Amino acid sequence: MNKVVKKEFFSEKVVRLVVEAPLIARSRKAGNFVILRVGEKGERIPLTIASADAEKGTIDLVAQVVGVSTSKLADLEPGDYITDLVGPLGKPTHIENVGTILAAGGGVGVAPLLPIVEAFKKAGNRVITVLAARSKDLIILEDQMRQWSDELIVMTDDGSHGRKGLVTAGMEEILQREEVNECIVIGPAIMMKFAALLTEKYNVPTQASLNSIMVDGTGMCGACRVSVGGKTRFTCVDGPEFDAHHIDFDEMLMRLGGYREEEKEALELYHLQHKLVEK
Amino acid sequence: MGLDSLYLKQEREAEWRAELRRQTKNKDRMLIERVSMPELEPEVRVNYQDREVNSGLTREMAMQEAVRCMDCANPTCIEGCPVSINIPKFIKNIERGEIQQAASVLKETSALPAVCGRVCPQEKQCEAQCFYVQKLNKPAVAIGHLERFAADFERESGEMSVPETAKSNGIKVATVGSGPAALSFAGDMVKKGYDVTVFEALHEIGGVLKYGIPEFRLPNKIVDKELENLQKMGVHFETNFIVGRTASFDDLKEQGFQAFFIGSGAGLPRFMSIPGENYNGILSSNEYLTRVNLMGAQYEETDTPVLHGKRVAVIGGGNTAMDSVRTALRLGAEKAMIVYRRSEEEMPARIEEIKHAKEEGVEFHNLCNPLEYYGDEKGRVSGMKLIRMQLGEPDASGRRRPVPMEGSEFEMEVDLVIVAVGVSPNPLVPSSLKELKVTKWGTIVVDETKMQSSIPEMFAGGDIVRGGATVILAMGDGRRAAEKMDHFLKEKYAVN
Numbered sequence: 001m002n003k004v005v006k007k008e009f010f011s012e013k014v015v016r017l018v019v020e021a022p023l024i025a026r027s028r029k030a031g032n033f034v035i036l037r038v039g040e041k042g043e044r045i046p047l048t049i050a051s052a053d054a055e056k057g058t059i060d061l062v063a064q065v066v067g068v069s070t071s072k073l074a075d076l077e078p079g080d081y082i083t084d085l086v087g088p089l090g091k092p093t094h095i096e097n098v099g100t101i102l103a104a105g106g107g108v109g110v111a112p113l114l115p116i117v118e119a120f121k122k123a124g125n126r127v128i129t130v131l132a133a134r135s136k137d138l139i140i141l142e143d144q145m146r147q148w149s150d151e152l153i154v155m156t157d158d159g160s161h162g163r164k165g166l167v168t169a170g171m172e173e174i175l176q177r178e179e180v181n182e183c184i185v186i187g188p189a190i191m192m193k194f195a196a197l198l199t200e201k202y203n204v205p206t207q208a209s210l211n212s213i214m215v216d217g218t219g220m221c222g223a224c225r226v227s228v229g230g231k232t233r234f235t236c237v238d239g240p241e242f243d244a245h246h247i248d249f250d251e252m253l254m255r256l257g258g259y260r261e262e263e264k265e266a267l268e269l270y271h272l273q274h275k276l277v278e279k
Numbered sequence: 280m281g282l283d284s285l286y287l288k289q290e291r292e293a294e295w296r297a298e299l300r301r302q303t304k305n306k307d308r309m310l311i312e313r314v315s316m317p318e319l320e321p322e323v324r325v326n327y328q329d330r331e332v333n334s335g336l337t338r339e340m341a342m343q344e345a346v347r348c349m350d351c352a353n354p355t356c357i358e359g360c361p362v363s364i365n366i367p368k369f370i371k372n373i374e375r376g377e378i379q380q381a382a383s384v385l386k387e388t389s390a391l392p393a394v395c396g397r398v399c400p401q402e403k404q405c406e407a408q409c410f411y412v413q414k415l416n417k418p419a420v421a422i423g424h425l426e427r428f429a430a431d432f433e434r435e436s437g438e439m440s441v442p443e444t445a446k447s448n449g450i451k452v453a454t455v456g457s458g459p460a461a462l463s464f465a466g467d468m469v470k471k472g473y474d475v476t477v478f479e480a481l482h483e484i485g486g487v488l489k490y491g492i493p494e495f496r497l498p499n500k501i502v503d504k505e506l507e508n509l510q511k512m513g514v515h516f517e518t519n520f521i522v523g524r525t526a527s528f529d530d531l532k533e534q535g536f537q538a539f540f541i542g543s544g545a546g547l548p549r550f551m552s553i554p555g556e557n558y559n560g561i562l563s564s565n566e567y568l569t570r571v572n573l574m575g576a577q578y579e580e581t582d583t584p585v586l587h588g589k590r591v592a593v594i595g596g597g598n599t600a601m602d603s604v605r606t607a608l609r610l611g612a613e614k615a616m617i618v619y620r621r622s623e624e625e626m627p628a629r630i631e632e633i634k635h636a637k638e639e640g641v642e643f644h645n646l647c648n649p650l651e652y653y654g655d656e657k658g659r660v661s662g663m664k665l666i667r668m669q670l671g672e673p674d675a676s677g678r679r680r681p682v683p684m685e686g687s688e689f690e691m692e693v694d695l696v697i698v699a700v701g702v703s704p705n706p707l708v709p710s711s712l713k714e715l716k717v718t719k720w721g722t723i724v725v726d727e728t729k730m731q732s733s734i735p736e737m738f739a740g741g742d743i744v745r746g747g748a749t750v751i752l753a754m755g756d757g758r759r760a761a762e763k764m765d766h767f768l769k770e771k772y773a774v775n
Contacts, residue, residue, distance in 0.1 A: 262584035
């Protein structure tokens with residue numbers, strides 16, 4: 001049982017929870033994630049750790065509300081408890097001083113990107129960050145990102161904040177302008193796919209952090225498998241970061257839709273039950 | 280660990296045992312037919328994921344079966360048991376109607392008698408060594424059924440005895456994982472007076488007993504009851520805790536843990552690396568069974584989804600394959616099929632499980648192997664290409680090697696495929712302990728007599744060492760590791 005100590009909404013569908021988890025706050029590294037479960041009938045869902053406060057013993061989780069489980073999570077109030085929380089899971093990001101890092105984050109992918117950007121900056125890199133979302137109110141953690149970035153570019157699809165255009169437009173501007181030694185992208189699979197295609201063109205080594213479907217998160221179930229360089233790998237124990245130029249993003253996109261029908265039905269039922277309770 | 284012959288002899292000479300032997304002549308014992316386990320009707324049981332297929336012996340049936348046991352002077356059955364249960368002693372207690380006593384005897388050596396009575400391959404172990412089989416060419420005494428009966432009787436009586444534990448010696452030890460190897464280790468160590476903590480990564484204790492074995496074969500509430508017993512003996516349980524990650528081994532050593540037993544299991548599913556294997560609707564047996572057994576995905580009120588299939592193919596011929604195919608049937612499959620590359624004779628599954636699957640209407644496609652999967656426009660599996668196999672010369676496993684028959688390819692329509700072709704060791708512990716020696720398969724190297732790894736205070740057993748075995752072999756490892764770790768720690772600290 002882990003207590004929620006703080007909650008805030010970045011936007012209507014994106015929530016940040018500060019959760020008591022002293023051991024994880026101490027042992028987690030950039031790139032790690034946790035799996036949590038809300039309620040005894042809840043589902044195990046993976047979420048990356050956006051930041052942690054080892055002294056206070058808390059971790060920050062950022063979630064986008066998409067289905068029943070994330071709705072239940074977002075409905076928790078400070079003082080409520082998360083039924084189960086386990087971590088840190090996954091391999092931490094490989095951090096070293098390589099020179100210039102281009103970090104690109106889309107939507108809630110910015111949350112897991114934050115500790116990575118911080119770690120790269122602390123390791124002495126020059127860090128250029130591109131944040132992207134559909135519109136202004138979906139851009140999250142901009143100030144925190146700016147704190148750890150030498151330069152920050154914001155891109156929105158509709159131009160409501162920063163520049164108008166996709167994440168790749170902002171990235172390409174940098175790639176054309178200067179030598180980038182490494183790139184890291186986190187966001188929706190489709191965004192990572194196009195970011196990877198772009199950096200491949202510029203021959204910049206690129207890591208992408210994948211958000212596959214998972215159950216246990218310790219390698220046991222194999223639900224999170226992805227094809228990287230023609231080989232099947234498990235996101236939870238081999239990842240979550242992989243060489244973006246070798247990830248089969250099309251297969252990954254297909255696999256992310258694997259439970260869509262079941263999830264849609266469950267969400268409809270959940271909303272229906274909510275309405276009944278409210279009445 | 281094994282029971283020494285002098286002890287067994289003394290036990291056998293107990294007056295009550297001698298009296299029982301005098302009461303019935305061996306000739307008469309041999310005339311009794313082996314009891315058969317009552318079962319739920321196939322057409323009923325396929326509707327319930329959580330109703331046990333084997334419904335258990337009555338007291339009368341158990342007592343009559345117990346009479347068959349001849350209380351051999353040299354009880355070979357014990358040699359067949361990986362945890363060395365004093366088999367004649369518990370059976371003779373059933374014969375004289377002292378069922379609670381029988382249950383206590385089981386608990387002297389087994390931390391999980393109700394589990395073992397259900398899932399052990401008794402026909403290959405204790406029962407295979409029974410005098411009836413060895414010398415009389417008759418069906419063995421139903422040791423497994425009797426074990427289950429005694430454990431169930433005690434549990435249902437509401438008067439479960441808690442095994443005696445030695446006075447606390449204040450030494451803290453931990454297990455990594457909470458499956459059968461770890462639980463059996465924990466039970467033995469707590470009996471010896473150690474302060475034992477069981478660490479589990481999942482939110483529930485029990486490991487494969489909970490996520491892997493369906494309720495129609497092993498109800499979760501029975502596992503829970505046995506865990507409760509361990510708790511009463513003083514074992515601490517910590518869920519949602521990954522040793523090596525949540526806290527490092529060094530952190531735990533700082534907290535006073537002196538030694539560790541690694542029983543982290545074979546938690547990495549194997550796939551076949553054939554085209555199309557990553558289509559949606561193709562999943563590992565671990566994923567499928569975890570969604571259903573652990574997460575209750577088949578019930579509407581739970582949030583975890585599971586894919587339903589009309590035409591389900593399960594690849595493999597082990598117990599896990601049988602568990603998966605029968606689960607698919609219970610979740611509404613119209614056609615539930617086993618696809619196995621050898622013949623039924625080589626199937627690793629228990630004969631009983633194969634029989635149950637057949638009664639329930641599972642189709643067996645033996646001697647064929649998938650080559651490729653096809654998907655529909657949404658990326659969901661829609662079919663598979665298979666090839667027929669024939670059996671060649673025996674391979675390293677002693678079973679005849681399956682050889683593809685050229686030109687025999689054929690196709691099959693499927694909408695759910697469950698891959699149950701084996702598992703590899705879980706990589707989490709080796710990846711967090713760089714100095715730990717592992718084989719090229721990822722199993723932990725241990726000195727077999729000591730169960731000790733390349734790091735002296737780390738002992739290991741079960742699937743993380745064996746790469747994939749049975750519940751009872753894992754339990755045997757746990758017991759042996761407890762014995763050896765006890766020696767190791769006593770030598771180190773010269774306690775007692």
